[in-house]
Amino acid sequence: MERFSTENINPDLSKERSRRTFDIERLTNFLDGSAQVTKRRRELDLEVLKKIDVNDTMEDLFLSREEKYNEAVRKAAVFIKMVQDLCLTDRQDIYCLLRMLFPNETMPITLSLSMFPQMIELQGTPEQVSKWLPRARRFEILGTYAQTELGHGSHIRNLETTATYDSRTEEFILNSPTLTSTKFWPGGMGRTTNHVILMAMLICNGVNHGLHSFIVQTRDLQTHQPLAGITLGDIGPKFGYDTVDNGFLRFDNHRIPREQMLMKYNEVTKDGQYKKKAALDKLMYGSMLATRVGIVIDPASRGLAQAVTIAVRYSCVRHQSELNPGEPEPMILEYRTQQYKLLPLLAAAYAYTITGQHFSAEYQRLNIEIQNGKIEALPELHADSAGLKAVVSSRASVGIEQCRLACGGHGYSQSSGFIKIYGTTLPACTYEGENTVMLLQTARYLMKMFNQSQKGTVLTGSTSYLSENVPVKSSIDRTLSPQSLLDALKHRARSIVTAASQRVARLRSQGKAAHEAWNLTSVLLTQAAEAHCHLFIAKTFLSKINNVSDPAVRTVLMDLFQLHAVYLISTDAASFLKGGYMSAEQMDIIEEGLGLCFDKVRPNAVSLVDAFDFTDHHLGSALGRYDGNVYETLYKWAQKSPLNKTPVHESFKYLKQVAQSKL
Secondary structure, eight states: OOSSOOSSOOHHHHHHHHTOSSOHHHHHHHHHSSHHHHHHHHHHHHHHHHHSOOSOTTGGGGSOHHHHHHHHHHHHHHHHHHHHHTTOOOHHHHHHHHHHHSTTSOOTTHHHHTHHHHHHHHHSOHHHHHHHHHHHHTTSSOEEEEOOBSSOSSOGGGOOOEEEEETTTTEEEEEOOSGGGSEEOOTTTTTTOSEEEEEEEEEETTEEEEEEEEEEEOBOTTTOOBOTTEEEEEOOOOSSOTTOOOEEEEEEEEEEEGGGBOOSSEEEOTTSOEEEOOSOGGGGGHHHHHHHHHHIIIIIIHHHHHHHHHHHHHHHHOBOSOSSTTSOOOBGGGSHHHHHHHHHHHHHHHHHHHHHHHHHHHHHHHHHHHHTTOOTTHHHHHHHHHHHHHHHHHHHHHHHHHHHHHTGGGGGSGGGSHHHHHHHHGGGGTTTSOHHHHHHHHHHHHHHHHHHHHTTOOOOGGGGGGGSOOOSSOOOOTTOOHHHHHHHHHHHHHHHHHHHHHHHHHHHHTTOOHHHHHHHTHHHHHHHHHHHHHHHHHHHHHHHHHTOOOHHHHHHHHHHHHHHHHHHHHTTHHHHHGGGSSOHHHHHHHHHHHHHHHHHHGGGHHHHHHTTOOOHHHHOOSSSOTTOOHHHHHHHHHHTOGGGSSSSOTTHHHHHHHHHTTO
């Protein structure tokens, strides 16, 4: 069973692939981490192909939402059985299986794999972990994470659900006191799961001790009926996520045992006394950090990489107009405007993918230290994860839509694959923290570190540039050296951070309260956070490239880095011209250099998207097929529309009435 169709390849794509200057397999291995990881991933892909019918990956587009959800639950059961049959324990193996079974979709029990067990592990006592975690990992119970409410999301201090302790019965009484306290949006909560990790305000002896977490059963394990005092259901159709039952949940004096409050860091005794066990309550946010780190990789980086793959391949199959009068219609990727739309996104997809993988590995390493009580790295980890989540998910979402527009009219069809990719990626801009809120959290950390640097502290880590001696004049010349480009991005980040700090200080000196000064500076603060994150991505991308052993792969990746950095500078010229850091002549070099970057990347464009190694099943796109047989697939797909089942549709009776009415 082949991963790619290798017969009847479109001649334009064959020609494009013959132009490559590097070994695709080696670049794929680099992206995966090793040849062994690539081999294992492909083995698991084939295991999935044996289990499900993938003759036409676009068939499900004709299903109703209820049918899509039902099919997703069926495949979730297949997933669980495959995990058990194949004895999968490695996180990456499970992820590969999930992506192949649910390409550009979300499994209804996704949070049963991630936040539900993570929260138990991070916040439960040893006794609670031993009781609940094995059941969760064996899928004996299915859980989700219930934090967001109808009236509050990111501002968790104002959540309204209450858990009031009753010392007489040693139980917590759960209530949703207002309409806005209704839990709203948690994935899988509507119809699929039977437990939640509930975030609620803990009230003991009339005192509100703030937000705490509880394990709550919501449905009977045998009948799946909602338990007494619990109202829950599906919130209805959304922009995407048709396969997931995002839910609502309300409590009416529902009682749970005292032992179901997760008590690793805080405890309520039997007689109702509230005790802090340790000053490590910040660790309660560890699970959310893990989710934000994961978003950078999937859906954000992956979604952009898939969209670019579709658009680049289609741009080589599609021929349009005349570039040179009298000559055949060229492929649309020959037009500079099309290159401007797509090639910077190709470079960004590589930058985000490589940065996401590096940051995920760093998080896994640092999280071990944090869980052992070494929390020094936590503030920086929190700030960088929040900012990267915001920047990459926002840029990816905009980029996916740009790829769709670059495919013209056919991009509007669901057969293009863009709609599912976009619908899966876009929610990442708001879940696990709305992006503007995330950027302001990053900015708060930047302000703190900048103030420390002004007092003489030599900074390390991601903010080290704030205490470095950055040149006041750019060294950019026609070589567009990587170091000069990186220095320019450092200058921008430092300049905007400095300007934001000075503006806050100026407003404070004018008598503004701290919160008012912060609000009036908030736009500049988000810009500072974005500049910081773009620098973080560029530094990580360049450092990883410098460690590549294969010269040809290193060269093509350096071309992508150069394009990525030059594009960032060209689209924010004011930041670099301001204060005389760059001259008008240097900005001209940047503008001209962007075209030179296109010329270097263009011959490898198709091979670069091939190196992402997405199968046609992953993409679900008539336009992005590996074999390039776009028009045959579009026509075949159109004929399968349910509206074409009969030569004359039943609705003709209405048209006939109009025709005969002699209006």
